[in-house]
Amino acid sequence: MSRPSQPKLTTAEHNGVSVIQSQAHANVTASSSSLQQVPQLVPANPSAGGGKALPPSKMKKPHADKDSDEYRQRRERNxxxxxxxxxxxxxKAMDTQQRVNELKEExxxxxxxxxxxxxxLSVLKDLFLEHAHNLADNVQPPAGADGSSPAPTNGQ
Structure with a gap:
């Protein structure tokens, strides 16, 4: 009994993710050759947690030699x-402190x-009340016996 041939697997790494592709042998029958093989994504480092690919900014870059020009330039820029x-x-702290001092002075x-x-305001209130009191004291009482105002005359 012959053993069924297993597909050949190739692995290519791209952005921290391994792509596994299977290649069918040449002796596959015509009926099964119409099926397409779908590539599977597998993390390049299985212990990298959950199989999620890292964004390019989080990927570890190879450490540059500390004596290299590139390393010195990067350190200098940093x-x-x-x-x-x-x-x-x-x-910014000095500007903020200056603004605080200006606001305190204001x-x-x-x-x-x-x-x-x-x-x-207090002086003006006192003057007004004094003036109002003086006006009230200078008002003459009405001339009528019953306290009513006198009858108006026609100017004759």
Whole structure:
């Protein structure tokens, strides 16, 4: 009894994912040759968790030699970027502190203005009440015996 021929498997790696393709032998019968073989995706590293492919930004790159020009250039660019980022952060903190100081000064100035205007309002209220009281004292009582106002005359 002859053993059924197993398909030949080839593996190609692409972006961290292995693609397994089967190739049928040449002696496959005509009826089965009409079936297409579908490639299967299998993670290149089975322990990489769940079979999900990593995006290109998360893929591990081969470590460059620390003595290479490329490595030194990347380190230099990174050091400049870090220095620039820290300078921007310090400048932002200084700008924020300056704004805080300006707002505190403005707040103190406005509070002093409120006190001044409150005093002015109090003085004006007192003057108004005094004036209103004086007007009420200067009003003559009506001339009628029953307290009613006198009869109007026609100017004769």
């Amino acid at each position: 050091n400049l970027a870090v220095k620039k980022s820290r300078m921007r952060s310090k400048q 707040n103190e100035r406005l509070e002093a203005k409120i006190k001044l205007l409150s005093k002015e």
